[in-house]
Amino acid sequence: MTDPVPIVTALDRAGYRLTEPRRALAVLIAEQDGHFTAAALVSSAQARQLGVGRATVFRTLDTLEEIGAIERLDLPSGEHAYVACELAHHHHIVCSRCGRTVEIDDAGLRPVVREVARQTGFRVEDHRLELFGLCPACQDGRAASA
Amino acid sequence: MTDPVPIVTALDRAGYRLTEPRRALAVLIAEQDGHFTAAALVSSAQARQLGVGRATVFRTLDTLEEIGAIERLDLPSGEHAYVACELAHHHHIVCSRCGRTVEIDDAGLRPVVREVARQTGFRVEDHRLELFGLCPACQDGRAASA
């Protein structure tokens, strides 16, 4: 994702105002290759003198998550990160070296969930699958620009 | 799990000292039915006048996670919680009403992971699957003692 337009469009369609800070954040988010943290956005915004406050960054992230334009990840380190993503239900695989994030589809997970429901008697309402590993580039020993 | 002995034994085998605070925390953890937070342990310890400090709770949780006696979960709310658990690789399903946590085995996840690796070219090193839903008791409308 290098195009902020889908994010802006999604905001518009959901009935949110298209304000300057939101557009600026959409650009910043669109520039991120893999996942990014709220703190990183805050400091990028400060570094570029965008005049966007902490509160606005967090509020906008909440809003974007609500409309499904980004999704929250929990990294193994315990950090909270976000990824810009498509709207359909899917999961992520995160490169543990360079941080690149790739979306994956359900990839046969549904039968697994059904089987778990059968075994445990739970009615499964939601699930999250997160995979961590090395992306092809990092496997080749070419350290990516972390 | 209602027996603190496995936790204590695991600590001993890993070469850690069997101190009073650690035994006390093992008992508290063993009493938890589902997941629990660090904050909950801290306040339980205070409530029972165990004289166990915050720092010790966090240190002990880190240690127990390292030896695999407990595992960390990230709840959808963003909270960090822990579950006492067996040592083999497995996942968890969490009741979103009463908080009860049940361990599940890999349940056919391995082929899914292989498929994702094939599609993306990643070398998958680790994965986490978390399921959220209603446990059988809560489905029956009997609100559990949250």
Place this chain on the structure above:
DNA sequence: CCGAGTCGTGAGATTGAGTCTCATGTGTGC
């Protein structure tokens, strides 16, 4: 049984992410 060394502990200070408040600014519909 005792003494010494080391590992573990507690209290409190500190950090840092995230939230809240409220006066001010800005989009949007009319």
Place this chain on the structure above:
DNA sequence: GCACACATGAGACTCAATCTCACGACTCGG
């Protein structure tokens, strides 16, 4: 344009988690 509601920013605030360091307790050797 105007007016009004929504959105914003600065900074105070909260709360989880970490760090520090002097003190305490477990273990092992004698």
